[in-house]
Amino acid sequence: MKLFQMKTTPLGVERTREFLEDNYLCIGYPGTGDLQQADREELRVKLLQAGTCGEQNLEEAIEHLWLFVHEMQDGDYILIPDGDWVHLGDLGDYFYNDTYDNEEDGRCHRRGVTWLKSMPRRSVNSIAAELLAEEALISRYQGTLPSARLELWIGDTEADIRKSGGKPAGVDEDTLDLAVAVLKEALHSGDAERRERAAIAILQYAR
Template identity: 70%
Template sequence: MKLFQMKTSPQGVERIAEFLENNYVCIGYPGTGNLEEASPEEMLVRLLKSGAYQGQELEVAVAGLNLFVHEMQDGDYVLVADGEWVHLGDLGDYFYDDTYDKMEDGRCHRRGVTWLKSIPQSELNPAAAELLADESIISRYRGTLPAGRMELWIEGTGQANAAVDGKPARVDEVTVAKAISVLKEALHSEDTERRERAAIAILQYAK
């Protein structure tokens, strides 16, 4: 499972409303055909043939397309910004739609998305906020991700909610499992107050 951020203006046209309504994301770079089986070298050749990219822009295009087509996988996650909000989505497979393979459009390279949650930017945990602030069209989070409940991690209320010296603290899965086990045992305590505290803690974790 991987986490990516994507910008929402391929070819300079803002598409956030369309992404959310039609459950997809796209990256632009038309004139390159179906890239499902294309290596980075083949992507470079096709971009050169399109005549629209050169120099550093060409390198950025190859890197972005390779991330979008090959490194992203079905079941990975994506973050997109929308003003003061951020949307978290579960990604589907790459597909190519030649209907939109025009320089003035650029919606040909696509992935379906199941949008899971909308979060105020102010509530993002520091790691997710740093990823979203990346100016690249597309980039991947390279840190450690939780094994589940991605939306809790993104909001800063899961494993990364604590901070030490301004950096998110990590709690490993084994420790979390042990803590939950202790709380479950406390539910059977003869101490009413202890049972109530354990129940509250479990319910908060499950939100």
């Protein structure tokens, strides 16, 4: 499982609403045809033939397409910015739609998305915030992700802890110890979702 961020303006056109309503993403770079089987050298040739990016932007374009077509996989996750909001989605497979393979439209390279969660940008954790702040059109988070329920991990449940200098405001040590004990007990629950939530909460507390 991998996590990516992606900007929402292929060919300079803002498409956030469309992406959210129609459950897909596109990356631009028209004129290159179906890239399902293209390796990096084939991407280079197709981009040069299409003439949609200059030599100085060629390596960047190759990297963008490689990430979108090959590095992303069904079941990976994507974050997109939307002003003061952030949207988290579960990615589907890459597909090519030649209907939109022209310079005026450019929505030919696509991936389906199941949108999981929308949240205020200020509420995401520092890791997600740093990923969203990257300038690249598309990039991948290189760290370790939780094994389940990424939508819970994205939220910044530590905001109040940081503001209070290391522990939640108004919560004494005995209460914290009791809360952790409850979470540890929940790790052995017969309910898989409850176990996952407890594990994520403990990992966030331990960071």
